[in-house]
Amino acid sequence: MNTTTADAPLLSLLARCDRPGPRYTSYPTAPHFRTDFGLEELKAEIAACTTGASRPLSLYVHVPFCSSPCFYCGCTRIITRDRSRGERYVGQLLSEARMAAALLRRGRPVEQFHIGGGTPNFLGLSSLAHLVQGLGELFEFSATPDRDYSIELDPRALGSPAEAFATELARLGFNRVSIGVQDFDPQVQAAINRVQSEEETLSLVDACRDAGIASVNLDLIYGLPRQSLAGFQHTLRTVISARPDRIAIYGYAHMPALFKAQRQLDATTLPDSRTRLSLLALAIEELESFGYRHIGMDHFALPDDELVRAQENHGLQRNFMGYTTHAGADLLGLGVSAISRIGDSYSQNHRALADWERAVEAGQLPLWRGLRLTRDDRIRAAVIEQLMCHGRIDIRDLESEYAIRFGDYFANSSPALSAYAQEGLLRMGPDSIAVTDAGRLLLRNIAMCFDGYVNEGAGATAPMSRTV
């Protein structure tokens, strides 16, 4: 997409479509989970799902601690400088893992393992090693090269030289890292309270490569305060020069009602919808011209990356960790606020650390809420996943898999879809609905046409970020 003034009508259309909406890392989305889904319901789901008894596992561990607050942050995190909290938390995580492992059949291979946060490297090398070794005694960790073992890193908080840190990560079995950058522009960094040099970031990328970690991802955000096209272009070029395998470009989600730190940002310095779109369009242009492929909504990868191959052969999926190739695995989430998807259910841990700790210390799984997907949920989830991963709905596939007549089943979605088609955001045919290049910037809006809950209950009043 070109960002020149020739695109003014398109920018104005996209800006008009800017409204609050879910990000669809799950469907139904988390605000629709219910507290009447508890341990008994989860156990029943595991028991009912006998075909899944030997299905591979995907393990997610949430580490909430960070040593300094980034003002834009929308993650579940706790700011503290007390590093001893990390080791105590690891002990509690292993207690939770022991309880969860006892519910699942032993021997299920862990294909995917991801530690996210907060800042996982807040733990330091010895606590990280304790965590990984402890989990390795409870679950069947893999040593094969096609395993997907990753960790999120904040380069400002390594606590050891980058080389030593990366070498230990590789020794523990990690073959992917995801490094937070956001923007290198000093004005933006000052506004968001995240001062991070290009040098410390790029030397961590080099250290990971030298340690043999096969895949490096860098995270950027567009839509931050004081961002300019010139500054963001410099950031993009610096990031591209390091040739990371993957780059995520997230749209800044501004929800100050939910995330207190965001109230410290000067809202008058936030770019408007048109500038946000120009920043995103610039990122797409730059990355594509340097050989990156656009994956789904907010990810880019080099052509030989497995996400690109998965998108080409329709194996790409989306979950709470982002885009993934591990289609058939059950997802077990450990730690405060973590979400699991086991069989046809979602379940989420307590979001407040004190509640999570209390449950774990009492010998109970720290479940807060969840739900069992209905047949309608599964059909809508499949449509939304096709859109978010492939930008295309295969009508015939869905009709044969779910024994529905697509046009009848989604009759209520039809007026909104036709309106998007008239605006040039979709192409509708008898066998498929395909999102155009312009429509790709509004994937969340298009997915909302298929969301059966969008105006319903708690989910309708939950704060959501803007779609553009």
Ligand SMILES: C[S@@+](CC[C@H](N)C(=O)[O-])C[C@H]1O[C@@H](n2cnc3c(N)ncnc32)[C@H](O)[C@@H]1O
């Ligand atoms: C848990 S953080 C990454 C690890 C580490 N804490 C760090 O910041 O370097 C995951 C990513 O979420 C993204 N993120 C956080 N808050 C966001 C927000 N409000 N809107 C959009 N993206 C956000 C950032 O790109 C960040 O790198």
Ligand code: SF4
């Ligand atoms: S962006 Fe990362 S380091 Fe910054 S507060 Fe959020 S989780 Fe912590």
